[in-house]
Amino acid sequence: MAVETTTRAKLRWGLLDVLVVVFALIPVLWIASLSFKTPATLTDGKFFPREWTLDNYKTIFETDQFVRALINSIGIALIATLVAVVLGAMAAYAISRLDFPGKGLLVGVSLLIAMFPQVSLVSPLFEIERQLGLFDTWPGLILPYITFALPLAIYTLSAFFKQIPWDLEKAAKMDGATQAQAFRRVIAPLAAPGLFTTAILVFIFCWNDFLFAISLTSTERSRTVPAALSFFTGASQFEDPTGAICAAAVVITVPIILFVLFFQRRIVSGLTSGAVKG
Amino acid sequence: MADIVLDKVSKSFPDGTVAVQDVDLEIADGEFVILVGPSGCGKSTTLNMIAGLEDISSGELRIAGQRVNDKAPRDRDIAMVFQSYALYPNMTVRENMAFPLRLAKLDKETINAKVDEAAKVLELTSLLDRKPANLSGGQRQRVAMGRAIVRQPKAFLMDEPLSNLDAKLRVQMRTVVSRLQKQLGTTTVYVTHDQTEAMTLGDRVVIMRGGAVQQVGPPQELYDHPRNLFVAGFIGSPSMNFLHAAVQDGSLRTALGDVPLGDRVRRELEAADAPRELILGIRPEHFEDAELIDDDTRRRGLEFDAPVEIVESMGSDKYVYFTVEGERASAAELEELAADAGSADFAGAGGNLVTRLSAESPVAEGQSRRVWFNLEKIHLFDPGTGRNLTLHEGRAAGALAD
Amino acid sequence: MTLPATPTDTAPEKSSASASVPTQRGSRRTAPLSENKKAERKLGWLLCAPAALVMVAVTAYPIIYSVWLSLQRYDLRFPDQREFIGLENYVTVLTNEFWWTAFGVTALITVVTVAVELVLGMGLALIMHRTLVGRGIVRTSALIPYGIVTVVAAFSWRYAWTPGTGYLADLFSDGAPLTERASSLAIIMLAEIWKTTPFMALLLMAGLALVPEDLLKAASTDGATAWQRFTKVMLPVMKPAILVALLFRTLDAFRVFDNIFVLTAGGNETSSVSMLAYNNLIRGLNLGIGSTMSVLIFITVAIIAFVFVKLFGTAAPGSDDGERR
Numbered sequence A: 001m002a003v004e005t006t007t008r009a010k011l012r013w014g015l016l017d018v019l020v021v022v023f024a025l026i027p028v029l030w031i032a033s034l035s036f037k038t039p040a041t042l043t044d045g046k047f048f049p050r051e052w053t054l055d056n057y058k059t060i061f062e063t064d065q066f067v068r069a070l071i072n073s074i075g076i077a078l079i080a081t082l083v084a085v086v087l088g089a090m091a092a093y094a095i096s097r098l099d100f101p102g103k104g105l106l107v108g109v110s111l112l113i114a115m116f117p118q119v120s121l122v123s124p125l126f127e128i129e130r131q132l133g134l135f136d137t138w139p140g141l142i143l144p145y146i147t148f149a150l151p152l153a154i155y156t157l158s159a160f161f162k163q164i165p166w167d168l169e170k171a172a173k174m175d176g177a178t179q180a181q182a183f184r185r186v187i188a189p190l191a192a193p194g195l196f197t198t199a200i201l202v203f204i205f206c207w208n209d210f211l212f213a214i215s216l217t218s219t220e221r222s223r224t225v226p227a228a229l230s231f232f233t234g235a236s237q238f239e240d241p242t243g244a245i246c247a248a249a250v251v252i253t254v255p256i257i258l259f260v261l262f263f264q265r266r267i268v269s270g271l272t273s274g275a276v277k278g
Numbered sequence B: 001m002a003d004i005v006l007d008k009v010s011k012s013f014p015d016g017t018v019a020v021q022d023v024d025l026e027i028a029d030g031e032f033v034i035l036v037g038p039s040g041c042g043k044s045t046t047l048n049m050i051a052g053l054e055d056i057s058s059g060e061l062r063i064a065g066q067r068v069n070d071k072a073p074r075d076r077d078i079a080m081v082f083q084s085y086a087l088y089p090n091m092t093v094r095e096n097m098a099f100p101l102r103l104a105k106l107d108k109e110t111i112n113a114k115v116d117e118a119a120k121v122l123e124l125t126s127l128l129d130r131k132p133a134n135l136s137g138g139q140r141q142r143v144a145m146g147r148a149i150v151r152q153p154k155a156f157l158m159d160e161p162l163s164n165l166d167a168k169l170r171v172q173m174r175t176v177v178s179r180l181q182k183q184l185g186t187t188t189v190y191v192t193h194d195q196t197e198a199m200t201l202g203d204r205v206v207i208m209r210g211g212a213v214q215q216v217g218p219p220q221e222l223y224d225h226p227r228n229l230f231v232a233g234f235i236g237s238p239s240m241n242f243l244h245a246a247v248q249d250g251s252l253r254t255a256l257g258d259v260p261l262g263d264r265v266r267r268e269l270e271a272a273d274a275p276r277e278l279i280l281g282i283r284p285e286h287f288e289d290a291e292l293i294d295d296d297t298r299r300r301g302l303e304f305d306a307p308v309e310i311v312e313s314m315g316s317d318k319y320v321y322f323t324v325e326g327e328r329a330s331a332a333e334l335e336e337l338a339a340d341a342g343s344a345d346f347a348g349a350g351g352n353l354v355t356r357l358s359a360e361s362p363v364a365e366g367q368s369r370r371v372w373f374n375l376e377k378i379h380l381f382d383p384g385t386g387r388n389l390t391l392h393e394g395r396a397a398g399a400l401a402d
Numbered sequence C: 001m002t003l004p005a006t007p008t009d010t011a012p013e014k015s016s017a018s019a020s021v022p023t024q025r026g027s028r029r030t031a032p033l034s035e036n037k038k039a040e041r042k043l044g045w046l047l048c049a050p051a052a053l054v055m056v057a058v059t060a061y062p063i064i065y066s067v068w069l070s071l072q073r074y075d076l077r078f079p080d081q082r083e084f085i086g087l088e089n090y091v092t093v094l095t096n097e098f099w100w101t102a103f104g105v106t107a108l109i110t111v112v113t114v115a116v117e118l119v120l121g122m123g124l125a126l127i128m129h130r131t132l133v134g135r136g137i138v139r140t141s142a143l144i145p146y147g148i149v150t151v152v153a154a155f156s157w158r159y160a161w162t163p164g165t166g167y168l169a170d171l172f173s174d175g176a177p178l179t180e181r182a183s184s185l186a187i188i189m190l191a192e193i194w195k196t197t198p199f200m201a202l203l204l205m206a207g208l209a210l211v212p213e214d215l216l217k218a219a220s221t222d223g224a225t226a227w228q229r230f231t232k233v234m235l236p237v238m239k240p241a242i243l244v245a246l247l248f249r250t251l252d253a254f255r256v257f258d259n260i261f262v263l264t265a266g267g268n269e270t271s272s273v274s275m276l277a278y279n280n281l282i283r284g285l286n287l288g289i290g291s292t293m294s295v296l297i298f299i300t301v302a303i304i305a306f307v308f309v310k311l312f313g314t315a316a317p318g319s320d321d322g323e324r325r
């Protein structure tokens, strides 16, 4: 009986699994499918392309508009991630390891910011950045990204840092290590996975942003891909941009798919560890 | 190797907690000293101050005659074994043990030789290439010990090194630690809250309570001559029984009958500020089935009848729990001890009397039984201060002493 | 943190009893900090300062500035008409039917999506947590909606429903679902739910992991059915995690923007408050009105958060202040 129920249970779970996978993947497959369709078959309403082409990709990589936006996206997201993770790690270390007044306040403030309606910042930032000359520049986007990524970074990293057996630092000191040696040879190797995971989460966050990207930019100079998509035209002004938009969309989805494929476990642990206490 | 001296050492944390207060302790070269006491009494803090992991708020710490208050741990040449073992998870057993030597910049061959040597002593040779995650609790514990001994430090500090092991392994490792310490002859400070470990391992035991030292001495001395209620209740298993006793006409009225008093105790109790109510303490092993003793012994004690509640036969002897009527003994120390012991197995706080009788005793549950106890072995405590009133020049001699 | 009073603090007559016992806590509050502790504080502040400064500079100052802007007539197309007008903008916005329509749309989207996501997310969490087969595959695929750029997903949904192009367009008889208000809203909600259910599920899964396996076994030996185990054992243990997930998702849903922007651009009265504020600001260049809406949205979000924390006792994650190390 036990065997029978397990096979049946497995089957049932398997079916549910398939359901989830299909539901999760269909929109992604669909936009990928559109990006490979020829202009002639684009409007045939079929889920899979009948004629395959790479023309759409060729088109977008030939236009300055997309290449420029892609460079902006990558550059801005990478810089914002780097800064947010470094600042976040410093703060998270202090929060998880040190005792000082004002710690609760910092945690509270970052929680507030995590829940902050970003649109409320759009108008003042629009005005302030115009006055400071930051409007439509990389720093003009990097700054708000860092701000909104910091709570995420601080939470995730604090959770990771709390799991590190800090006794090891003491042990290393007893074994004759200096503070620096204890950090470099014992703590750093243990902290690296947490930093890496946090970096992925923060990068995804920055990569994803749309609201700031369309509000605080006005030209190709610093417009990122999500914002640029809606300004897309085809190869010529009069062509339907659908294929180009889809190809561009697929291109910026690739890094996400790679992260998810290779670091699924880390992302899940990163997102869940920050969610529950300690 | 070195001696360690704590001179009025205190520690207060910034939140106001005074974890350690005015501890004076001289640990001789090569000595094995145990710090014992209930959870939170400041043992770890004391050890961490010796290690240099916590700074000393006031007082002086000297190692080998040198003041080391301001020295970093690495400059004190002391090894420590942690309760959590604190093995580096990203290093193999060999790398873990070699770590202190590599930091000391020894050459590769010396390092390997020393690690192999230590591994042999601790029977770790076959495990050298494993990571800590793939070791059992006992093996991890041995690696932690190995990392401590490998560089032949001036002293070992161990913070409850066996408390994460199961009971059987703990007994086994106890002998390993003991043998190792004798072999190496290195000064060792060992923290535990397990009084059996305290009694069996060390040359001397330091009993702490609330950050202050209660008594220091060889295990037997603490057992025989506890200076106060706390020490008396902490040392011994099962714990000492504590009964309420009222001073009346030169004798003591207790639930076990009237206890006569010798001259010395009586004189002490006649002092103006002497308490009228006392706590009488007597260890389970100082009871005996009244049928089984000879007349000579009988004369040195007192007998009483009481209903038997539970009999636990240990083979070698029997633990017999009696129900005795009468007021409970109460004192702050007793409550603290009960809390630490989890109160269930702490008979002194309940109405029950624990006795340890010979295996031959035909005692049975539900019966009433006549029991004898040794008057020379009882202790009387002041419930207010906890002081042992039967102590004279540090020795206890029971209630009858002249 | 309240310190338990020691006997000496409260009962001087018993002081003889505790004379031999040092007061453990409470006293010596004024003991000077050791150098080490002072250094620790300084280091703590130093390490937190950059993060704190950036966060405050980019949020606190602008929000105050936004309040200031909201009290002015300030239209970038007519900059010389800029003047202080008190609460007039608020009156304008709060008596404007577009605002209330957008508010209603936002509230509807928030309530429906969060409710559906809670149910679906719980199911997905259970699947990810308990499935006997293919756990890795399920988790990996569930992360894709979480990770994908919202705008990309929105375009996918838009083309899916576009007549002629989309594989879903024929589901509605009249053919152009994104031009009808009801169907547009439904599609917006579908897109939102698709995108954020995995995140909800992950938060809930963190709560599921807290349910002790033994507790479930005990419940089933006690004769609880699967449903009873879920409602009587799992849900109570998960309650804090559920509340946190709900709080985060509610506030997040209230900000809905990307999907609406791409799917309908706010047409057919499908604007959310964020969309409306954006339109007034960037399209209309009316900083005064835009800022007023920003402030109103901010206040609404604060009220929602307050309700969650006060009424439901949602414990903010990381608010475990007493805990150390």
Ligand SMILES: Nc1ncnc2c1ncn2[C@@H]1O[C@H](COP(=O)(O)OP(=O)(O)O)[C@@H](O)[C@H]1O
Residues within 6 Å of the ligand: B013, B014, B015, B017, B018, B019, B037, B038, B039, B040, B041, B042, B043, B044, B045, B046, C024
């Ligand atoms: N970093 C700290 N800050 C404040 N109080 C502490 C700290 N570390 C320990 N204490 C307090 O000091 C007392 C002694 O702790 P500890 O030495 O760890 O006890 P033990 O090892 O005997 O169980 C306890 O009351 C504990 O709460």
Ligand SMILES: [Mg+2]
Residues within 6 Å of the ligand: B040, B043, B044, B045
């Ligand atoms: Mg301890």
